[in-house]
Amino acid sequence: MVEIRWHGRGGQGAVTSVEMFALTAIEEGKFAQGFPSFGPERRGAPVAAFNRVDNKRIKVRSGIYKPDVVVVLDPSLMSTVNVVEGLKPDGILIVNTVESPAEIGKKTGFKGTIATVDAAHIAREELGVPITNTTMLGALMRATKLVKIESAEVPLKNRFGRLAPRNVKAMTRAYKELKISKAA
């Protein structure tokens, strides 16, 4: 089982991300959970959301404390939230940032795999808004290989309707433009 924690700010669509990622895995016949950090949300405040993915039925229903993967939608969170808390040493940290994986490694002290992409730039170009949730789905798919990127098209279409093709394009660009490296 792979456990994923997403960090974002209220209004940036972290909950939509976990929903889309869970639905993509389910679309492939896998088992998955997607859930928010339970409770009220305020626009702009740090929020977390979670995914579990497995090939068999998932029974555990507690929170996620030792994720295999962390996705950061908003780089400004990194100065206020310890995004690598509990992240397994051999895990993956994926950040929307202009910085390189090496720079993120230095900032966070994380020694596992680090992947970065300028998702805000991609989202601004493709969607016209710096909302990076669907863009970062592409980054997560590339870094983890948990699901095929094509499998996301149905859930994105159901969710975004006529805006789906632009979200798919943003997601695909992040998939291609992601920089991955093992940090020192």
Added chain:
Amino acid sequence: MSKRIGMEIALAAAEAVALCRPEVIAAYPITPNTHIPEHLSDIVADGRLDAEFICVESEHTALSACCGASGTGARAFTATSSQGLAYMTEIIPIASAMRLPIVMIIGNRALSGPINIWNDQSDVMYQRDAGWISMFANNGQEVIDMSIQSFKIAEHRDVMLPVNLNLDGFQLTHVVEPMEMPDQAEVDAFLPSFKPLATLHPDKVVSMGTLGLPDIFNEAMEAKDEVLKNSRKVILDVWKEWKQKFGRTYEPIESCKMKGAEIALVSMGSMGETAEVAVDELRKQGVPVGLLKLRLWRPFPFKDLKKAVKGVKVLVVLDRAVSFGGPGGPAFSEVRSALYNEPDKPFVMNEIIGLGGRDVRVEDFVKIVEKAQKALKTKPKDDYEIYGVRGS
């Protein structure tokens, strides 16, 4: 044909309820059940369901409207949580006394105060003695299945009682997961239309909910108790039919890894799934522990419990509610009382966990089993504890 879907469980609950073709839905939104009536109102507005959706100004009115609708012979549905359920309290025993087969889904949430929107089961426990059939779902699939079963059970001529179906708020309501959704033809074949015994109609006047003087009240209460107890047979029949048609098994108490178990946990709702993970791990380490998932809360499954605990030495009842100043949690109180006169019974202890959204993890169940192992040798001083209280 059933279809595998991925969906938030609250939305799946609404879809399952819509498949049951309710004719009147009256609800007032309250976290964490909100998505259920909200999605049903979408389904009605989209023309997918021909129902009257009544936007009421309170939960008290929501259940009152359901009572009126059910009295006219309409299939009525509502959903709520916590204070919303508490606000229905005045009408809850009336619905059962009037034998109105309303189905209500409760997205379980702590009762205030302090104000708390998160999950525990204190809301439904507050309504324990109201004469409703009460059941718990452990996961999304069970929410779908039991929503559909609930209408059939409630409306059966030998039952004619309201049903509350409980799913843990957030822990279930807000989780996206895969489920099998039956199609309309399958549900139509399973669930006949509601045929009431008597209906409110201006052309043929009947009175419902009349005064009961002292000379009839004992008999009325006896009748209410009897019909609730007897609903067990219908519940089991409906579950048997469900198994035949949909292949999934439902029992008043589901036993997991109980063969040779010296220690057993008793759970209600979604924590049973996490407990199962702990029990599986402990079994691999050779710990003789099993799990009983209590699904049917009212009518309480005495027979099944007595049978299920045969050979168990320590039984740990997990409660998600407190009975303040009482003997422990409500499930514990019931379980211990059910076993008290049995000649061969386990030592029964109580852990009250997961209150107001406090997370319950696999390792918590492991610790609880360790405590039960100690109790095999030395009985603990206290009957119950609120688990994980800081500073204790």
